[in-house]
Amino acid sequence: MSVASQDTAVKTGSIAKVFIYLILVLFALFYLLPLYVMLTNSLKPLSEITGGDMMSLPKAWTIEAWLSAWSTAQVGVSPTGLRPYFINSILMVVPAVAISTVLGALNGYILTKWRFRGDTLLFGLMLFACFIPFQIVLIPMARILGILGIAGSTQGLVLVHVVYGIGFSTLYFRNYYASFPTELVRAAMIDGAGFFRIFWRIMLPVSGPIAVVTIIWQFTNIWNDFLFGASFAGLSAMPMTVALNNLVNSSTGVREYNVHFAGAIMAALPTLLVYIVAGRFFVRGLMAGSVKG
Amino acid sequence: MPIRTTRADLRTRLQDFIPKIVLAPSLAAILIFVYGFIVFTGYLSMTDSKMLPSFDFVGLDNYVRLFSLPAWNTALINLVIFAALYIAICTVIGLGLAILLDQKIRGEGVLRPIYLYPMALSFIVTGTAWKWFLDPGLGLENTMHLWGWTDFQFNWIKDRHMAIYTLVIAAVWQTSGFVMAMFLAGLRGIDNEILKAAQIDGASNFALYRRIVIPLLRPAFLSAFVILFHMAIKSYDLVIALTGGGPGRATELPATFMYSYTFTRNSMGIGAASAVIMLMTVAAIMIPYLYSELGAKKE
Amino acid sequence: MGFLDISHVSKAYGSVQVLHEVDISVEEGEFIVLVGPSGCGKSTLMNMIAGLEPITTGDISIRGRLMNGVHPSKRNIAMVFQSYALYPNMTVAQNMTFGLEMHGVPKAERDRLLADVARLLQIDHLLERKPGHLSGGQRQRVAMGRALVRNPDVFLFDEPLSNLDAKLRVDMRTEIKKLHQKLGTTIVYVTHDQIEALTLSTRIAVMNKGYIQQLGTPKEIYDTPANLFVATFMGSPAMNILPATIKVRDGVAFAEIADAQGRLQSLQFSQKNLASWDGKEILLGIRPEAITDIDGADRKSQNIQRFSNVVTVIEPAGSDTFVTMTVSGRDVVARMRADASVAARDRFEFAVNMDKAVVFDPKTEARIPG
Numbered sequence: 001m002s003v004a005s006q007d008t009a010v011k012t013g014s015i016a017k018v019f020i021y022l023i024l025v026l027f028a029l030f031y032l033l034p035l036y037v038m039l040t041n042s043l044k045p046l047s048e049i050t051g052g053d054m055m056s057l058p059k060a061w062t063i064e065a066w067l068s069a070w071s072t073a074q075v076g077v078s079p080t081g082l083r084p085y086f087i088n089s090i091l092m093v094v095p096a097v098a099i100s101t102v103l104g105a106l107n108g109y110i111l112t113k114w115r116f117r118g119d120t121l122l123f124g125l126m127l128f129a130c131f132i133p134f135q136i137v138l139i140p141m142a143r144i145l146g147i148l149g150i151a152g153s154t155q156g157l158v159l160v161h162v163v164y165g166i167g168f169s170t171l172y173f174r175n176y177y178a179s180f181p182t183e184l185v186r187a188a189m190i191d192g193a194g195f196f197r198i199f200w201r202i203m204l205p206v207s208g209p210i211a212v213v214t215i216i217w218q219f220t221n222i223w224n225d226f227l228f229g230a231s232f233a234g235l236s237a238m239p240m241t242v243a244l245n246n247l248v249n250s251s252t253g254v255r256e257y258n259v260h261f262a263g264a265i266m267a268a269l270p271t272l273l274v275y276i277v278a279g280r281f282f283v284r285g286l287m288a289g290s291v292k293g
Numbered sequence: 294m295p296i297r298t299t300r301a302d303l304r305t306r307l308q309d310f311i312p313k314i315v316l317a318p319s320l321a322a323i324l325i326f327v328y329g330f331i332v333f334t335g336y337l338s339m340t341d342s343k344m345l346p347s348f349d350f351v352g353l354d355n356y357v358r359l360f361s362l363p364a365w366n367t368a369l370i371n372l373v374i375f376a377a378l379y380i381a382i383c384t385v386i387g388l389g390l391a392i393l394l395d396q397k398i399r400g401e402g403v404l405r406p407i408y409l410y411p412m413a414l415s416f417i418v419t420g421t422a423w424k425w426f427l428d429p430g431l432g433l434e435n436t437m438h439l440w441g442w443t444d445f446q447f448n449w450i451k452d453r454h455m456a457i458y459t460l461v462i463a464a465v466w467q468t469s470g471f472v473m474a475m476f477l478a479g480l481r482g483i484d485n486e487i488l489k490a491a492q493i494d495g496a497s498n499f500a501l502y503r504r505i506v507i508p509l510l511r512p513a514f515l516s517a518f519v520i521l522f523h524m525a526i527k528s529y530d531l532v533i534a535l536t537g538g539g540p541g542r543a544t545e546l547p548a549t550f551m552y553s554y555t556f557t558r559n560s561m562g563i564g565a566a567s568a569v570i571m572l573m574t575v576a577a578i579m580i581p582y583l584y585s586e587l588g589a590k591k592e
Numbered sequence: 593m594g595f596l597d598i599s600h601v602s603k604a605y606g607s608v609q610v611l612h613e614v615d616i617s618v619e620e621g622e623f624i625v626l627v628g629p630s631g632c633g634k635s636t637l638m639n640m641i642a643g644l645e646p647i648t649t650g651d652i653s654i655r656g657r658l659m660n661g662v663h664p665s666k667r668n669i670a671m672v673f674q675s676y677a678l679y680p681n682m683t684v685a686q687n688m689t690f691g692l693e694m695h696g697v698p699k700a701e702r703d704r705l706l707a708d709v710a711r712l713l714q715i716d717h718l719l720e721r722k723p724g725h726l727s728g729g730q731r732q733r734v735a736m737g738r739a740l741v742r743n744p745d746v747f748l749f750d751e752p753l754s755n756l757d758a759k760l761r762v763d764m765r766t767e768i769k770k771l772h773q774k775l776g777t778t779i780v781y782v783t784h785d786q787i788e789a790l791t792l793s794t795r796i797a798v799m800n801k802g803y804i805q806q807l808g809t810p811k812e813i814y815d816t817p818a819n820l821f822v823a824t825f826m827g828s829p830a831m832n833i834l835p836a837t838i839k840v841r842d843g844v845a846f847a848e849i850a851d852a853q854g855r856l857q858s859l860q861f862s863q864k865n866l867a868s869w870d871g872k873e874i875l876l877g878i879r880p881e882a883i884t885d886i887d888g889a890d891r892k893s894q895n896i897q898r899f900s901n902v903v904t905v906i907e908p909a910g911s912d913t914f915v916t917m918t919v920s921g922r923d924v925v926a927r928m929r930a931d932a933s934v935a936a937r938d939r940f941e942f943a944v945n946m947d948k949a950v951v952f953d954p955k956t957e958a959r960i961p962g
Contacts, residue, residue, distance in 0.1 A: 031470060125327075163327075
């Protein structure tokens with residue numbers, strides 16, 4: 001995204017300016033509200049929450065709820081806390097992101113620098129795959145995972161996320177490489193470099209920014225996925241989002257809202273962290289997701 | 294003059310081949326896992342599959358039954374209400390915030406990330422907060438009562454006529470910042486000289502935006518619409534986290550309908566048919582859009 | 593058989609034929625320029641020489657070795673690209689030696705070749721920099737350096753100067769010419785700039801719409817253009833083309849043309865073989881510098897004709913003054929000495945050097961040989 005590189009030529013009066021700031025700040029509060037509610041209430045004891053004021057800061061600060069959410073809370077049937085599921089998510093996300101990014105880079109390189117008849121159509125097919133409602137693949141996917149013997153496993157989820165992540169990672173790399181001069185590839189060909197050598201020596205060294213965008217995008221999407229996790233994970237490979245949902249919706253016993261909030265923030269933490277550290281790239285990924293590169 | 298095709302040496306022929314070999318796995322994956330599966334689901338939608346896939350062909354029976362199901366019709370009506378409000382409100386808020394942020398605002402660097410961060414979070418996460426916030430006994434209503442406004446009522450989430458609007462609120466909260474970013478990028482892409490020329494022509498700020506800027510944002514409007522539309526149809530986590538489809542079936546959307554009919558109600562044929570309808574709806578918007586986007590890039 | 597032979601080469605994309613039966617035979621040490629407007633097929637032809645695009649039909653051979661289907665890196669060619677195509681992630685030294693490295697040349701040898709070429713091009717001090725930190729002219733030198741270290745049979749230049757500003761372009765043009773004279777390498781050079789073509793080349797191939805219009809030395813191209821396209825494309829300002837009627841009196845041909853007021857005047861041809869065109873319409877081609885004031889006329893010319901006309905516009909351009917008038921309904925430009933005393937709207941006596949005039953058949957647009 002172009003960040004304030006161009007000033008607008010529009011001028012506004014000072015009273016109008018005050019109103020503008022007021023509105024902008026109000027919206028900022030609106031966006032921050034849920035995070036604030038989660039954070040403050042995760043640090044209260046349960047007694048302070050039920051019947052208490054959701055907006056107030058804790059009177060008695062405690063990290064009890066966090067500890068419980070991490071290691072002892074009831075998720076589904078077992079009192080394991082969210083820790084095993086957090087690990088599940090990591091085990092799923094890392095390979096899925098790595099594989100889909102590498103494939104996307106190679107695909108983007110081929111689709112821009114080794115063009116062939118029908119490549120645009122092919123890319124169109126990949127691109128459309130990004131936007132399908134995944135309900136259309138749930139039934140056959142469940143069967144295929146069963147046939148491959150990886151139903152309910154982390155490998156199964158990795159496969160699913162790689163397959164449905166290729167479209168986006170290809171899109172990113174393709175659009176990025178499209179503006180990379182083809183003459184460079186030709187020069188390298190004349191210099192005697194082959195397909196992989198050109199990729200390795202010429203393309204990859206300049207792919208840093210788009211690789212970051214792609215990795216962040218894939219990471220966020222796969223970490224946040226719920227539908228595939230809920231459909232294919234089973235108990236042992238259940239990712240964080242599904243576990244959180246189970247924690248929050250478990251009907252047994254007292255509803256420990258503070259634990260729910262602590263768990264929710266845990267589930268949000270990795271993506272939130274990525275957003276805070278590299279928000280610029282996240283936004284760029286979002287924008288590229290609207291197809292225009 | 295004899296026409297003969299030129300022979301390539303081994304290396305050149307190999308170099309011609311390698312890209313296709315490298316592309317093949319991705320292509321195969323997409324063809325099988327996307328298009329093959331679409332065909333498979335399409336076929337299942339014409340069979341009498343219940344709990345397990347069956348291959349007894351029943352034609353369009355499932356579609357006929359689907360559209361006679363009250364639950365499906367509720368889901369469709371809900372989708373129309375939800376999508377229309379969601380797209381409209383996101384666009385208005387997004388455009389408004391973008392225009393305001395574009396007025397040489399100090400602190401833009403702080404505000405922009407705040408508007409956008411909800412996109413980085415899963416709805417399962419923020420749903421816990423929203424659910425609580427919307428719960429009359431715990432959230433906003435309760436807080437207002439505690440603050441002394443005892444007549445205050447906000448129990449939409451428990452009200453079967455109003456619950457669908459709580460989905461809109463939460464969904465708008467999540468996505469409007471992203472729409473803002475799209476419009477902001479569009480605004481920043483407008484040539485400043487055009488704006489200066491319009492001001493020299495005597496256009497007021499209002500006229501400037503209405504007559505010059507907003508028409509120039511057409512591509513951003515189109516992209517925003519397409520993205521929001523497909524997100525609306527795919528909305529699933531949102532419902533699960535916020536209302537679970539309830540109260541009753543009041544907030545059932547096609548995505549949740551498909552899931553429950555297929556996996557919990559053992560009507561796979563019906564579920565498949567509903568998935569096909571969803572796909573066709575998305576395709577009706579996405580295919581022309583992608584076609585024009587890719588077509589425009591061809592020389 | 594030449595050093596680089598292009599024979600009967602055609603190129604088609606699907607049903608679209610972009611090159612038709614091109615034949616060029618290049619001798620060793622020649623500097624061939626392919627020139628033409630965009631879309632004329634010159635870059636396609638160059639890419640086929642480089643092996644970057646397959647040949648549809650025909651043969652290309654270098655040093656008698658058939659190159660059809662041979663990988664670009666195995667043709668012993670080097671190419672300088674319009675955008676220079678320097679690898680942004682590598683230093684200048686790495687850029688220049690990348691090709692040698694790919695061809696398995698040992699490090700010591702690479703360093704020696706690099707040092708030689710860097711000295712030749714005076715880029716020794718840039719070797720450790722990245723291309724992003726170089727000026728346009730420096731990048732251009734590096735790109736040439738990268739081609740030179742390979743010591744190829746044929747150098748290919750693809751519009752190498754078009755990304756430079758006007759001043760630098762002229763400097764680099766001289767530089768390239770010097771380099772060619774010094775090294776005597778064989779060069780194929782693509783450009784759309786006719787001045788580059790005329791100044792640099794030993795021979796020019798003028799191309800249009802996928803056909804070679806004329807292949808010849810700069811002088812042949814300039815003085816005896818094969819057809820109207822070549823005549824108007826080469827030279828700036830362009831050759832004046834005006835309709836004229838041929839009148840033959842006592843075996844001598846004259847061109848009858850009308851001045852601005854419609855009065856007919858005759859110019860005697862130097863050409864001897866126009867008798868058969870008596871009474872017919874032709875197109876008369878006269879370069880601007882062949883129309884002058886009387887004192888400025890070329891002394892060596894055997895046939896200076898006088899022509900009186902009203903001056904429309906005067907454009908002083910420093911070294912020359914361009915004078916525009918209307919002849920036979922067309923604008924005609926004359927190129928005068930800077931101090932010629934001409935005034936707009938006055939009637940003026942022009943000297944036309946008919947030795948330099950060319951005649952075109954209006955139907956075929958081909959030059960009628962004199």
